[in-house]
Each structure stands twice: as C-alpha cells, then as structure tokens.
Amino acid sequence: MAHLVSCPTLVLGYEDEALIPGQDTLLYDLLRCPKQHTVLTTAQGAGDHCAPMAPQLRNAVILDWMEHTVV
Structure with missing residues (x-):
C-alpha cells in the first residue's frame, strides 16, 4: 500500500533499531511520492526506536522537514 501514498513523506530510522530493524529503509524504497529518509544516530543520542x-x-x-515541505 505504500506505493499509493502521494503526499510528501518523511521516514525516520534509528541506527540501533532493535524493535523493527530495516523497516524504515523498506518503507522508503516502496514509496513513490516525494520523500526523505533520515537516520538518527547513537552519537546524537537518538539511535534507539x-x-x-x-x-x-x-x-x-520533523519540524524542520515540515517547515521546508508543508506549505
């Protein structure tokens, strides 16, 4: 169903994702709309789910992306 999304989409991933590893990349690859993939890291203190x-x-x-994307 991801291929049906038409609005701009931000996909967040986490470097040390333990709950659903790889799902962010899978979703990003399936999307056909304008999209951005951002991975937050452990060095930033944000590597977990x-x-x-x-x-x-x-x-x-998220808010920076919205500011530049949503008009």
Missing part, C-alpha cells in the same frame, strides 16, 4: 532519549532532536528533525 523513536529516540526516547532525544525527543528534542527527533522533534526538531
């Missing part, structure tokens, strides 16, 4: 130790960084990435 949903970046629970770095919510400010995760939110900044």
Whole structure:
C-alpha cells in the first residue's frame, strides 16, 4: 500500500533499531511520492526506536522537514 501514498513523506530510522530493524529503509524504497529518509544516530543520542532519549532532536528533525515541505 505504500506505493499509493502521494503526499510528501518523511521516514525516520534509528541506527540501533532493535524493535523493527530495516523497516524504515523498506518503507522508503516502496514509496513513490516525494520523500526523505533520515537516520538518527547513537552519537546524537537518538539511535534507539523513536529516540526516547532525544525527543528534542527527533522533534526538531520533523519540524524542520515540515517547515521546508508543508506549505
């Protein structure tokens, strides 16, 4: 169903993803819309699933993307 998405999409991944490793890349590859793939890293303090130790960084990435994408 990912190929049916038509709006710009941000896909976040996490360097040390343990819950669903690789799913971000799989989704990104299936999308046919304008898309961006950002991987948050352990060095940034955000390498785990949903970046629970770095919510400010995760939110900044999302909001920056929205600011440049959503008009």
